[in-house]
Amino acid sequence: MSFVETEEQKALRAAVASLASKYNYRDYVLPLSRKNEPLTELWDEAGKLGFLGVNLPEEYGGGGAGMYELALVQEELAAQGAGLLLMVVSPAICGTIITKYGTEAQKQNWLTKLADGSSKMVFAITEPDAGSNSHQITTTARRDGGDWILNGRKIFISGVDQAEAILVVSRTEDHKTGKLKPALFIVPVDAPGLVKNVQEMDVIEPDNQFTLFFDDVRLPADALVGSEDAAIAQLFAGLNPERIMGAAMAVGLGRYAIDRAVEYAKERTVWKTAIGAHQGISHPLAQVKIELELAKLMMQKAATLYDSGDEFGAAEAANMAKYAAAEASIKALDQSIQTHGGSGLTREVGLAAMLQAARIARIAPVSREMILNFVSQHSLGLPRSY
Known part of the structure; x- marks a missing residue:
C-alpha cells in the first residue's frame, strides 16, 4: 500500500x-x-x-x-x-x-x-434475539413450488422508508440449527406480508430505524442472491465493507470536530491571547488529531487489503479501524465541545447533537466489545470466550 x-x-x-x-x-x-x-x-x-x-x-x-x-x-x-x-x-x-x-x-x-x-437498497441482518450472534438468526425461508416464503423479524434496520428493496439475511428451513448458512433475499419494501414500524430513537439523525416483520412474504425464485446453501463468506463479503465505511464516517466526523475546535480556538480571545495558544487547549486537540490520523491509516489499510482480495487480513484491519475510528471521533467531538466551553452545548453550534450520532459508532454496525472478542481470538490467538 x-x-x-x-x-x-x-x-x-x-x-x-x-x-x-x-x-x-x-x-x-x-x-x-x-x-x-x-x-x-x-x-x-x-x-x-x-x-x-x-x-x-x-x-x-x-x-x-x-x-x-x-x-x-x-x-x-x-x-x-x-x-x-x-x-x-x-x-x-x-x-x-x-x-x-x-x-x-x-x-x-x-x-x-x-x-x-x-x-x-438497505440491509437487514439484526434480530432481537440474535444480537451480534448471526448464527442465532431465526428468520427463515421455505420453498413453496417455485417461490420462497419468508418469515421472521428484524430490528434496527436503517432507511427502509427511503429504499426500494431490502437485502434480507435469513436461513433456509433445512438449516434452522447449527452454523449459519445465510440465504440472502431481495425483498421489495411494498411486498405483501411485510410490516414496517419506525423505532423511536432518542438521537438526532436524518435516517429512521425500523422494526420489520415478515409474515409469509412470498418471493419469486429470482429474489435469492447467491446460493441457498451459502458459506458464511457470502455474508462477510458485505460486512467487511460495512466496517470500513463505518470507520470512514467516524474519521470524517472527527475531522469536522477538530476543525471546528481549531477555528474557535484561533478566534476566541481571553486576556488578549487566543485560547489556542494555551497548552490546556492545544495539547488535547493535538492528541486527538494524532489518534484520528492513526485510525485513518488503519481504515485505509483495511480498504487496501479488501481491494487486493485479502478477505481475512481485511477483516482484522476493518474491525480494528472501526474500533479506533469510533473511539477517536467521540474523543474529538468531546474535546471540541470542551474547547468551545458553554457555546459547545448550544443548539446553534450543534456539536452536542453530533456527539449523539458519533456515539452510535461504539455500538453499530458491531459493538466495541465484539471487536475486542475478535481481536482476542483471531489476532492474539486467545481462547474463545463466547
Whole structure:
C-alpha cells in the first residue's frame, strides 16, 4: 500500500469536499436531522456526480474503483458533517454482495440503480434475539413450488422508508440449527406480508430505524442472491465493507470536530491571547488529531487489503479501524465541545447533537466489545470466550 494517493484519488477528494461544502452540517444537515428528514438533495447530487457508485463495476454504471475510493467519498462528506449512512448499506454492503454473488439479471437491474443513487437498497441482518450472534438468526425461508416464503423479524434496520428493496439475511428451513448458512433475499419494501414500524430513537439523525416483520412474504425464485446453501463468506463479503465505511464516517466526523475546535480556538480571545495558544487547549486537540490520523491509516489499510482480495487480513484491519475510528471521533467531538466551553452545548453550534450520532459508532454496525472478542481470538490467538 502506498501512503501517497494517486492524482485520481486526490481529485476525487477535492471534488467530494467541494460538494460537501454546499451541504454543510450547520446549514443543511443539522436542520434536516432535527426534523428527522433524509439528506435527499445531497444524495441525489452525489449520485449524479458518480460518487455513490465509485466501487461498483463500470459495466453497470459504476466507477470501477474499490472500497478505498468509496471510503474516501464517505470520509470527505463526513468531514463537512454530511456523511451518508445509506452509503454504508446501499453501494457498500448490498452493491458488493450483488456484484460478487448476484445473477446477471440482478446486476443489470440493481447495480445500475445503486451506482447512480436512483434507487437504494438497505440491509437487514439484526434480530432481537440474535444480537451480534448471526448464527442465532431465526428468520427463515421455505420453498413453496417455485417461490420462497419468508418469515421472521428484524430490528434496527436503517432507511427502509427511503429504499426500494431490502437485502434480507435469513436461513433456509433445512438449516434452522447449527452454523449459519445465510440465504440472502431481495425483498421489495411494498411486498405483501411485510410490516414496517419506525423505532423511536432518542438521537438526532436524518435516517429512521425500523422494526420489520415478515409474515409469509412470498418471493419469486429470482429474489435469492447467491446460493441457498451459502458459506458464511457470502455474508462477510458485505460486512467487511460495512466496517470500513463505518470507520470512514467516524474519521470524517472527527475531522469536522477538530476543525471546528481549531477555528474557535484561533478566534476566541481571553486576556488578549487566543485560547489556542494555551497548552490546556492545544495539547488535547493535538492528541486527538494524532489518534484520528492513526485510525485513518488503519481504515485505509483495511480498504487496501479488501481491494487486493485479502478477505481475512481485511477483516482484522476493518474491525480494528472501526474500533479506533469510533473511539477517536467521540474523543474529538468531546474535546471540541470542551474547547468551545458553554457555546459547545448550544443548539446553534450543534456539536452536542453530533456527539449523539458519533456515539452510535461504539455500538453499530458491531459493538466495541465484539471487536475486542475478535481481536482476542483471531489476532492474539486467545481462547474463545463466547
